[in-house]
Amino acid sequence: MDMMNVKKWFPFVKALDYGHPCKLFCFHHAGGSAAIFKNWKTWERNLAVFPIELPGKSTRIKEQYMTNYHDVIPQIAEAIHQVTSQTRIYFYGHSMGAILAFKTACLLEEKYKKKVNLLIVAGRHAPQDDFPDDYQTTMDDSELIQELKRVGGTPNELLENEEVLQYILPIVKNDYRLNESFDYQDELFHGPILAHCGTNDPDALACNVKNWQVVTTNTFHLKEFSGSHFFPYENKQDYYKELEQSCQENTCHMSY
Structure with a gap:
């Protein structure tokens, strides 16, 4: 993968960031894009934030979307490998x-013998637990709209605008197709995992999120935050500061 193609994966990254010794790679939720992390770029202090853009999304809208983890994960891993020489690597x-972060971290370990120093997962049950989404992509668009209302995070005025819906629903549905392609292959991650959950998240409460401890051979910690499924963005800069602090603590107490 040449550098021009590598940089497509990281559209909001400045030239100087590629030389930063500590990089935080950020993987967005279904229906999101790399732009969800643009504020984090303005708040970064001791890390270089690398929001990841999937093909077919936002800045890469003209490219073919990939709806299968087996296709997209190797390309993400290669792009990250290309920009992480002599770098401490953190995933969110x-x-x-x-x-996406978990699968990519495992592949970096296996294929490139590269360590992800800390994997931070938020708002998602553990990979080995089978909790199908309420919405499946075989359902009507009306069911998808109800699902978006249920989990929150999308303003109602957008969900009631037919012109906007014609644009966003196919994009969101592609993300759900990608999510449906996931199959757990007994992977184990060998670095530490930090799991975050929202106190009012209907899909990923602490009792679901705690099982991430099963997929690491290293340390595991769980922390709850006030908020819904989108608690990371509801807590804004305070949440980002928490992430930076966690990565700094990992640097000071290397266990991997």
Whole structure:
């Protein structure tokens, strides 16, 4: 993968960030894009934030979307491998992004012998637990709209605008197709995992999220935050500061 294609995966990253010794790679939720992490770029202090953009999303809207983990994970892993020489690597994944982050971290370990120093997963049950989404992509668009209302995070005025819906629903549905392609292959991650959950998340309460401890051979910690499924963005800069602190603590107490 040449550098021009590598940089497509990281559309909001500045040139100087590629040389930063500590990088936080961020994987978005279903229906999101790399832009959800743009505020984090303005708040970064001791890390370089690398929001990941999937083909077919936002800045890459003209590209073919990939609806299968087996296709997209190797490309993400290769792009990250290309920009992480002599780098401490941190992963953050929210909801669908938690699985993308987990799968990518495992592949980096297996194929590139590269360590992810801390995997932070938020708002998603553990990979080995089978909790199907209420919405499946075989259902009507009306069911998808109800699902978006249920989990929150999308303003009602957008969900009631037919023109907007014609644009966003196919994009969101592609993310759900990608999520449905996930199959757990008994992977184990060998670095530490930090799991976050919202106190009012209907799909990923602490009792569901705690099972991430089963998929690491290293340390595991769980922390609850006030909020819904989208608690990371509801807590804004306070949440990002918490992430930076967790990564700094990991640097000071290396266990991997």
